Amino acid sequence: MTTTRPAPRIPDFQGELIGPADAAYETFRRCFNRDHDQHPALVARCTSPQDVRAALRHARENSLGVSVRGGGHATAGFASCEGGIVVDTSPMKRVEIDTEARTGRFGAGLTWGELDAATQESGLAVTGGRVSDTGVAGLTLGSGSGWLERMYGPSAWNMLSAEVMTADGRILHADETENADLFWGLRGGGGNFGVVTEFGFRLHPVGPLLYAGMLLHPRSAAGPLTRFYRDFLEQAPDEVTGGIALITAPPEDFVPEEARGKPAVGVIVAYIGDPARGEDVLKPLVEWGEPLVRMVQQMPYTAVQRMLDDGTPTGVSEYFKIDYLPELLDEALDTAIAQVESVTAPMTQVIFCPLGGEMDRLDAGAMALATPPVKWVYFCLTVWWGDEGRGRHIDWARGFHTAMRPWTTGTSVPNFICPDEGARLRASFGPEKYARLVALKDRYDPGNVFALNQNIPPSG
Ligand SMILES: Cc1cc2nc3c(=O)[nH]c(=O)nc-3n(C[C@H](O)[C@H](O)[C@H](O)COP(=O)(O)OP(=O)(O)OC[C@H]3O[C@@H](n4cnc5c(N)ncnc54)[C@H](O)[C@@H]3O)c2cc1C
Secondary structure (H helix, E strand, O other): OOOOOOOOOOOOOOOEEEOOOOOOHHHHOOOOOOOOOOOOOEEEEOOOHHHHHHHHHHHHHOOOOEEEEOOOOOOOOOOOOOOOEEEEOOOOOOEEEEOOOOEEEEEOOOEHHHHHHHHHOOOEEOOOOOOOOOEHHHHHHOOOOOOOHHHHOOHHHHEEEEEEEOOOOOEEEEEOOOOHHHHHHHOOOOOOOOEEEEEEEEOEEOOOEEEEEEEEEEHHHHHHHHHHHHHHHHHOOOOEEEEEEEEEOOOOOOOOHHHOOOEEEEEEEEEOOOHHHHHHHHHHHHOOOOOOEEEEEEEEHHHHOOOOHHHOOOOOEEEEEEEEEOOOOHHHHHHHHHHHOOOOOOOOEEEEEEOOOHHHHOOHHHOOOOOOOOOEEEEEEEEEOOOOOHHHHHHHHHHHHHHHHHHOOOOOOHHHOOOOOHHHHHHHHOHHHHHHHHHHHHHHOOOOOOOOOOOOOOOO
16 A cells, blocks of 8 residues: 655665655656556665665565566566565666777666667667667566677677675676676576676677668558568578568658558668668668658668657557567468457557577577577567557457467567466476576575566575
C-alpha cells in the first residue's frame, strides 16, 4: 500500500529520494511501458555505488521488494514495482573512453543514445539496442541485440567488466579473471545477481557515417519482397544489417498521403563499413521493386540508431513475443504475412532480423547468454495507446507466436521473455547453463532479493 507521507531519509544516501507525496513521483513511478501502472513506496535515484548500498540496506531493514532500473524499458515493467523500492541507477552516467585500447567504462544509467553519442566522438561503437532511449544496463545484462551484432556480436559478448553491488552490500569487480563466475553470469543472465553500477565494453570502429536508411513498400509486395530480402541477406557480407518489417505505414510527411495508415512492408538497411562500398553492396535491395518511400543515403551512425525511435514513443503500451528461426522458410513468411492481416493494433510491428556472422563465430560457452545456431529472429511487438483493446492486442501477439511455432525454436533471451514464461526462460538457457546460473544465484543472491526480473530462483 502506498501513502502520501514524505519520502523517508536513508542514512548515507546522497541521491534523490522520491515518494508518493513528491511532485516527481508520477514521472518516476512509471516505466516506459504504460501497460504497467505500479506504485512503489519509494524511488531511490542512486548517484554512486554507496547510494545503491544504502538503498538496498533500507529495503532489507524495511522488508521492501526491490526493483532495479536502468533505462526503464523492460516491456514486462520490471523498472517499477508495487509497494517496494525502485533502485534507480539511471543518474549514473560516467563515461571514460580509451581510444587507443578501444575500450570504455560506462555508468549503468546511460541510455544507448547517450553511450553512442560519447563513443562516436572517437568513431567507435559497441552493439547497442535498436531504440536510443533503451538502457545500457538492462539491455546488456539480458543480451543486447542490435544492428552491429552480425559484425561484433551482442552487447553481452562485448562486455569486458562490471562493477557490481551484491544483495549483502559488497562491491565486486567482475571480469574474465576476477570473479569470473559472476562475470559469466552477468553476460546474459539478466539482473539476477546484483546491481551493476558500471560496465566495461570493447569498442569497434564504426562510422561516423554509414550508408543506411529505410524503404517502404506496399503490403501487396510482401510475398516476393520478403523472399528476396531473405535470399539477399543470407548471401550478404557481415557488414550488411537491418530488418524487414510488416507494419502499417505511419502518418508521416515522408509517406505518400494515399499510403498512410495502410498495410506496408518496411525495410531497414545499413552497411557497417565504408559508405561507398555499402552503396554498391546494397544496390539490389535498394533498387528492388517500386517502393513508396526510398530514403537511403549516407547518415551518421547515431541517426541509424534512432531510426526506429518513433515507432514506440514514450507513453505507449506494449506486449511482445520473440522467437528464433533456424531457417526462414517460405511457409513461415506466408504465415506471418497472413497473421498480420488480422492485426488489432495499427502500431504493431513484426520484424525479421538476420543473424549469422559474429553470432555464429563467438564462443557461446564464455557467457550465460544462449545464442542458438539460427539464421533469423523475429520481434512481434504489439503497441497501443491507453487501455482500449488491451486483451485483444495481447491475444493477437500470442496467436502470432503460436502460428509461427512450427518454424521456431520456441526459445529467446531474457530481454524478450515475458514474466509468465519461466519454463521458456529455462529452456532458452538449456539445462547446463541454467544449472550454472542457479548455482551463481545461490552464491550471490540466495535470498532472491533481485527477484523482479526474468528471475532465476535460487535452489533453496
Ligand atoms: C521499444 C523497445 C525496443 C527494444 N529494442 C531492443 C533491441 O533492439 N535489442 C535488445 O536486445 N533489446 C531491446 N529491447 C528490450 C530491452 O533490451 C529490455 O527491455 C531491457 O531490459 C531494457 O533495459 P533497461 O535498462 O532500459 O530496462 P529496465 O526496465 O530499467 O531494466 C530491466 C531489467 O534489467 C535489470 N537491470 C536494469 N538496470 C540494472 C542495473 N543497473 N543492474 C542490474 N540489473 C539491472 C533489472 O533486472 C531490470 O529488471 C527493447 C525494448 C523496448 C521497450
